[in-house]
Amino acid sequence: MKPALFDYVRPASLEEALKVLSAGDDAAVIAGGQSLLPMLNLRVASAETLVDISRLRELKTLSETEAALSIGALVTHAAIEDGLGRDSFNGLLQRIASKIAYRAVRNMGTIGGSLSLCDPAADWPVCLLALGATIAIASLEGERCLAVEDFLVDAYTTALEQGELLVRIDIPKQGDCAWGVGKVNRKSGAFADSLAIAVLGKDCRPTRVALGGTASCARLLAGTSAALDRQPGIGADALSGIIAEDVAAAHEDATPYQMRCHVHTVTCAIAEARSWSR
CATH class of the missing domain: 3.30.390.50 (CO dehydrogenase flavoprotein, C-terminal domain)
Incomplete structure (x- = not known):
């Protein structure tokens, strides 16, 4: 089965992506596509417009301070598995990433996509909840941050509103993490x-x-x-x-x-x- 017809937009910047998302209430964000594409093909999900954010480099970064590790929404499972942020949390992030699906999926799937889908059986929401992470959400009005327990609302339901996009996950450091x-x-x-x-x-x-x-x-x-x-x-x-x-x-x-x-x-x-x- 193939998906219903949709328009396709590939923004060149975060601002452009937010403008498209703000323009209509039936736009869906796609990055790795490991969950959304099968759902579209099976027609359990639909969208008038797909907003492809996969080339937004500002969402693929990882930064670190003494207090926190910040992971861009487009960082892939494979990048974390291969050592991105290895020195933080005593290897927990690598352990979680390495057990997600298969390598082909991990090469494309993103941490932000996993959180935004909010599948009840997904690994990253559980991990980030245990670590007390904060979710950064961008819109044309600016940025707001939510504790991950407030971001995750229900099965396949998050606190994201129309025109908003998850852009970053901030995880407080915990010393020698057990x-x-x-x-x-x-x-x-x-x-x-x-x-x-x-x-x-x-x-x-x-x-x-x-x-x-x-x-x-x-x-x-x-x-x-x-x-x-x-x-x-x-x-x-x-x-x-x-x-x-x-x-x-x-x-x-x-x-x-x-x-x-x-x-x-x-x-x-x-x-x-x-x-x-x-």
């Missing part, structure tokens, strides 16, 4: 049935445990995160009950999916256990 990942997928390269990432709090930062693969978008598990801060040596039995409560709240339709809730609970426990080994 993290753990628990992931269940049916085969290598497939979307996760469950993905949990735990980043232990250090230097007065709170612990953050995030979960993906639920009925909604990636969610921060507030109870689990707080319990690990209050009692770092909490036993597995005590923690499992808290995780189960958080999972049930995050997986909004938990009752018909007891098996999935169990899987989520296990991946969270694995992520927490592995974080202590670093």
Whole structure:
């Protein structure tokens, strides 16, 4: 199947892209196209205009200060996998990037595209939620920043409004970052049935445990995160009950999916256990 007819625009600058996005409410942004093109072909998504931002160099940069790492929206999974920002977060970014789909997809797919799509099973929303990232959004009126938990609204739904474009992700540095990942997928390269990432709090930062693969978008598990801060040596039995409560709240339709809730609970426990080994 092929997509419905659409107009195609390739802006030469960010300002030009924002003008096109502001002109109509049925424009879709395309960069790597690894998710949007299949959706257009299957006609589960449509657009009157495709705005191709793949040549906007200002969105392909990575910068670093003592306080934060800033990643442009068009930085690819492969670039991160190959070492972009390697010295930050003790290799967590490389670990997440390297397990996304396959190399051909990682060569084209972008971190900003993953966040903007907000697939419930995507890896980057969970990772950036666990790291406490901030999302920079541009429009013709200027730039605004949102905490990632405010940017992610629901399955395939973000806080982006008409005329806006995600341009940058700012991640606060956390010193010697201790993290753990628990992931269940049916085969290598497939979307996760469950993905949990735990980043232990250090230097007065709170612990953050995030979960993906639920009925909604990636969610921060507030109870689990707080319990690990209050009692770092909490036993597995005590923690499992808290995780189960958080999972049930995050997986909004938990009752018909007891098996999935169990899987989520296990991946969270694995992520927490592995974080202590670093």
